[in-house]
Amino acid sequence: MKIIAIDNKKLGLKEAAIPIPKDDEVLIRIKAAGVNRADIAQKNGLYPPPPGASDILGLECSGIIESVGKEVTSKNPGDEVMALLSGGGYAEYVTCPEHHAIHKPASLDWIEAASIPEVYATCWLNLFVEGSMKEGDKVVFHAGASGIGTAGIQLARAFGCSSFVSASSKKKIDFCIDLGASAGAIRAEDIFAQIKNWAPEGVDIILDPVGAAYLENNLTVLGLEGRLIIIGLMGGVQSNINLGHLMMKRQKIIGSTIRARSQETKNVIIKELSDKVLPLFSSGTLKPIVHEALPFSECESAHSIMEANENIGKIILHLS
Amino acid sequence: MKIIAIDNKKLGLKEAAIPIPKDDEVLIRIKAAGVNRADIAQKNGLYPPPPGASDILGLECSGIIESVGKEVTSKNPGDEVMALLSGGGYAEYVTCPEHHAIHKPASLDWIEAASIPEVYATCWLNLFVEGSMKEGDKVVFHAGASGIGTAGIQLARAFGCSSFVSASSKKKIDFCIDLGASAGAIRAEDIFAQIKNWAPEGVDIILDPVGAAYLENNLTVLGLEGRLIIIGLMGGVQSNINLGHLMMKRQKIIGSTIRARSQETKNVIIKELSDKVLPLFSSGTLKPIVHEALPFSECESAHSIMEANENIGKIILHLS
Numbered sequence: 001m002k003i004i005a006i007d008n009k010k011l012g013l014k015e016a017a018i019p020i021p022k023d024d025e026v027l028i029r030i031k032a033a034g035v036n037r038a039d040i041a042q043k044n045g046l047y048p049p050p051p052g053a054s055d056i057l058g059l060e061c062s063g064i065i066e067s068v069g070k071e072v073t074s075k076n077p078g079d080e081v082m083a084l085l086s087g088g089g090y091a092e093y094v095t096c097p098e099h100h101a102i103h104k105p106a107s108l109d110w111i112e113a114a115s116i117p118e119v120y121a122t123c124w125l126n127l128f129v130e131g132s133m134k135e136g137d138k139v140v141f142h143a144g145a146s147g148i149g150t151a152g153i154q155l156a157r158a159f160g161c162s163s164f165v166s167a168s169s170k171k172k173i174d175f176c177i178d179l180g181a182s183a184g185a186i187r188a189e190d191i192f193a194q195i196k197n198w199a200p201e202g203v204d205i206i207l208d209p210v211g212a213a214y215l216e217n218n219l220t221v222l223g224l225e226g227r228l229i230i231i232g233l234m235g236g237v238q239s240n241i242n243l244g245h246l247m248m249k250r251q252k253i254i255g256s257t258i259r260a261r262s263q264e265t266k267n268v269i270i271k272e273l274s275d276k277v278l279p280l281f282s283s284g285t286l287k288p289i290v291h292e293a294l295p296f297s298e299c300e301s302a303h304s305i306m307e308a309n310e311n312i313g314k315i316i317l318h319l320s
Numbered sequence: 321m322k323i324i325a326i327d328n329k330k331l332g333l334k335e336a337a338i339p340i341p342k343d344d345e346v347l348i349r350i351k352a353a354g355v356n357r358a359d360i361a362q363k364n365g366l367y368p369p370p371p372g373a374s375d376i377l378g379l380e381c382s383g384i385i386e387s388v389g390k391e392v393t394s395k396n397p398g399d400e401v402m403a404l405l406s407g408g409g410y411a412e413y414v415t416c417p418e419h420h421a422i423h424k425p426a427s428l429d430w431i432e433a434a435s436i437p438e439v440y441a442t443c444w445l446n447l448f449v450e451g452s453m454k455e456g457d458k459v460v461f462h463a464g465a466s467g468i469g470t471a472g473i474q475l476a477r478a479f480g481c482s483s484f485v486s487a488s489s490k491k492k493i494d495f496c497i498d499l500g501a502s503a504g505a506i507r508a509e510d511i512f513a514q515i516k517n518w519a520p521e522g523v524d525i526i527l528d529p530v531g532a533a534y535l536e537n538n539l540t541v542l543g544l545e546g547r548l549i550i551i552g553l554m555g556g557v558q559s560n561i562n563l564g565h566l567m568m569k570r571q572k573i574i575g576s577t578i579r580a581r582s583q584e585t586k587n588v589i590i591k592e593l594s595d596k597v598l599p600l601f602s603s604g605t606l607k608p609i610v611h612e613a614l615p616f617s618e619c620e621s622a623h624s625i626m627e628a629n630e631n632i633g634k635i636i637l638h639l640s
Contacts, residue, residue, distance in 0.1 A: 211563045230567050237564035243531045244557035246575035247550050253573040255566035 003056050004090035004299045004317070006043050011057075011090075011299040019054070019088070021095040023069040028081060028101065030063040032114035032293065032318040033089035035302050036147070037209070037232065038259065043303070049087045050260040058089020059259065062104060062113035072098045080104040082113040084121050084270060086259055090299065092319060099267045102274045105282045112288035115314040119151040120277055121269050122231065122258050126207055127155060129269070130254050131227045135160035137204035140195060140221070142214065144184060145172035147314040148231070150289040152207055153181045155277070158285050164198050166191045168309055175312050179289070192217040202226055202249070212236035222251050229254045289313025295320060323376050324410035324619045324637070326363050331377075331410075331619040339374070339408065341415040343389040348401060348421065350383040352434035352613070352638040353409035355622050356467065357529070357552065358579065363623070369407045370580040378409020379579065382424060382433035392418040400424040402433040404441050404590060406579055410619065412639060419587045422594045425602045432608035435634035439471040440597055441589050442551065442578050446527055447475060449589070450574050451547045455480035457524040460515060460541070462534065464504060465492035467634040468551070470609040472527055473501045475597070478605050484518050486511045488629055495632050499609070512537040522546055522569070532556035542571050549574045609633025615640060 005014035021027045039057045041047035049055050065079040075081065075098050083101035088094040104113045127133040139156045141149040144165025156163045157180035165176040165184040173184035183198050185191035195203065202223020208214060213235025218228050219242070230253065246253070258266070280286040291311035294302045295318060302315050325334035341347045359377045361367035369375050385399040395401065395418050403421035408414040424433045447453040459476045461469040464485025476483045477500035485496040485504040493504035503518050505511035515523065522543020528534060533555025538548050539562070548571065566573070578586075600606040611631035614622045615638060622635050 211567070215561070215563065230563055233563060233567060237562050239561055239563060241535070241559055241561045242557050243535065243550055243553060243559060243575070246573070247531070247553060247577060248580075249575065250577060250581075251575050253566070255563070255569065255571050257567060257570060260568075261570075 001092035002296065003092070004296060006057070009044055011043065011303060013297060016056075016091070018093045019095045021067060021069045023071040024097055025069045025095045026072055026075050026098050026101055027066045027068070027093055027095050028061060028063040028083060029066045029093055030061045030089065030091060030319060031110035032062050032316050033058045034060040034114050034118055034147070035306060035315040035317060036060070036118055037306065040303055040307060053086035054088030054094070056088045056091050058087065058091065058094070059085050060114060060117035061085060061089040061094060062110045065101070066093065068098065074098050075101060082117050084117040084266060090296070090317065097263050097267070100270055102270060102278065105278055107282050108288065111290055111293045111316045111318055114316050115147070115288045115290050116281070119147040119314065120155075120273055121266070122148055123152045123155050123207075124273055124277065125258055125269050126229045126231060126256050127152065127205065128272075130256055131205045131207075131229055133159065133161060133205055137161040138199045139163045140166070140203050140206040141181070142166045142206070142208050142210050144176040144181060145312045146209070147289070148207070148209070149176065150179060150313045153179050154286045156180070158280055164195055164203070172312055192221050195221045199223070205229065207231060210235035212239035215239040215241060219245055219251060223249065225250045227252045227254060229256050231256050291315055293318050321412035322616065323412070324616060326377070329364055331363065331623060333617060336376075336411070338413045339415045341387060341389045343391040344417055345389045345415045346392055346395050346418050346421055347386045347388070347413055347415050348381060348383040348403060349386045349413055350381045350409065350411060350639060351430035352382050352636050353378045354380040354434045354438055354467070355626060355635040355637060356380070356438055357626065359410075360623055360627060373406035373579075374408030374414070376408045376411050378407060378411065378414070379405050380434060380437035381405060381409040381414060382430045385421070386413065388418070394418050395421060402437050404437040404586060410616070410637065417583050417587070420590055422590060422598065425598055427602050428608065431610055431613045431636045431638055434636050435467070435608045435610050436601070439467040439634065440475070440593055441586070442468055443472045443475050443527075444593055444597065445578055445589050446549045446551060446576050447472065447525065448592075450576055451525045451527075451549055453479065453481060453525055457481040458519045459483045460486070460523050460526040461501070462486045462526070462528050462530050464496040464501060465632045466529070467609070468527070468529070469496065470499060470633045473499045474606045476500070478600055484515055484523070492632055512541050515541045519543065525549065527551060530555035532559035535559040535561060539565055539571060543569065545570045547572045547574060549576050551576050611635050613638050
């Protein structure tokens with residue numbers, strides 16, 4: 001099969017063997033695969049795959065079940081699915097545990113379906129499981145126009161919460177507000193003063209891919225019993241922290257990644273996505289936000305768009 | 321009534337009016353009151369009472385219900401109780417919401433009963449609610465010989481968990497091990513190397529009253545999905561932090577205090593104490609650890625013992 005391989009931090013097509021599904025796994029013939037920031041980190045040697053995972057890039061895909069392991073009961077060859085992967089999505093075929101693939105709603109095309117698993121699983125895990133998000137909460141999404149941001153804004157709105165976004169341009173902020181965010185600020189401005197203005201009593205949840213550069217300001221705008229969920233370190237790892245505020249306000253700082261979680265944890269999240277989130281796509285409450293879809297052969301361009309931070313929503317690679 | 325008042329950071333007896341219970345409150349004639357580190361902080365002007373709380377020191381007591389507000393249904397005059405207070409325990413009488421008082425088990429005397437509410441409510445809240453403690457967890461208690469430490473060690477043991485303590489002397493460590501701790505280290509030694517030795521894969525929960533001075537080392541010995549619960553700042557507020565470790569290990573830092581929590585949250589915690597913890601005192605699984613009980617007139621000595629960090633377990637003030 002064709003895969004997208006890494007050669008000295010550059011991407012290019014290569015041949016590899018089709019993987020063989022284990023007894024509890026399915027083999028998927030891929031139609032499209034989502035691009036994630038983790039792929040770029042992995043390409044650059046900064047985010048090695050967890051033990052047992054494929055070393056091919058790609059954390060999500062859509063496609064057709066080609067074959068199933070002998071213990072698989074929930075999927076059959078020919079089923080149209082979308083799947084959360086621990087790796088291997090940048091390829092013509094990939095294997096994953098049967099419950100990490102869910103049946104694709106008919107209302108979504110292959111490209112849209114590939115845009116959903118990773119960002120919605122990440123948002124569900126972090127907002128609802130880690131962040132205990134409840135109706136009325138005020139949520140901040142840094143990098144609001146990213147795949148995760150655009151998913152988070154829509155989930156917050158769908159579940160009765162309001163959101164504030166930070167992003168790199170006015171165009172992105174406007175897009176986020178159209179999507180349901182209450183307000184936003186451009187990174188070059190004093191975003192934390194504007195968050196304070198939006199939520200004088202403090203916000204309930206911050207979903208943060210920035211890390212160190214924002215830590216102290218994040219804790220300052222976080223309210224009583226607020227949850228700061230760190231899902232990325234684009235702004236560095238080393239910071240100062242004032243624990244007085246954290247303790248008296250009973251705040252939580254939560255480090256979170258989804259890729260290395262146990263198969264069981266992922267099963268639970270994907271079941272909840274299937275039950276509670278996918279129907280909202282079918283009803284039109286949620287919509288996939290795809291910035292651009294490119295063929296596998298243009299994988300370098302796909303990464304360049306994300307590296308230049310140009311995208312609003314997801315970048316997708318497709319096999320035609 | 322007599323109260324213990326603060327005059328220029330010194331304690332002394334004074335007269336004050338007996339408080340009047342609100343409709344949902346009880347008036348307790350106090351038999352004994354626990355001393356807590358928060359009392360010392362408050363005496364020194366560092367921990368003001370939350371809005372609505374008495375400005376008299378004292379966060380827990382035992383005593384007899386003297387009268388009840390007109391909406392109270394769970395307590396009657398003459399009932400023997402122990403109570404979690406938001407203040408006011410250093411006095412002959414105190415009021416509190418009816419559900420913050422629980423009936424005293426017959427097996428406990430007044431002094432023992434006064435030693436339980438604050439430390440067991442704090443441990444229950446932080447270990448089980450905030451820390452999601454489950455059977456098999458490895459737990460570190462810094463200041464293991466404190467009231468909270470001696471309660472935590474016993475709760476961990478009773479619920480199938482093992483614990484490691486740090487303390488200021490070998491005598492205290494030995495006491496903690498007798499009480500059920502698996503191991504311990506003296507503060508002057510390299511306690512974190514010893515914790516690493518005890519739990520090479522990392523610990524699950526750290527209950528920490530130290531704060532800044534231990535933060536980086538605490539995160540280093542904390543394992544995958546470990547919870548660091550900060551309940552005090554005896555070691556300062558300002559620290560460095562490396563968020564890389566926190567994120568890749570999916571750790572949580574949780575700031576926690578009990579005093580300012582809502583009446584409803586306290587109701588829930590006290591109900592769980594009543595249902596799940598008090599029976600363990602009656603059965604002998606848990607025992608109150610009282611370092612010394614002194615009469616109200618010796619309140620200055622009581623604080624001095626704690627300020628000198630001499631106590632193992634609780635210091636109690638009693639009215640005879």
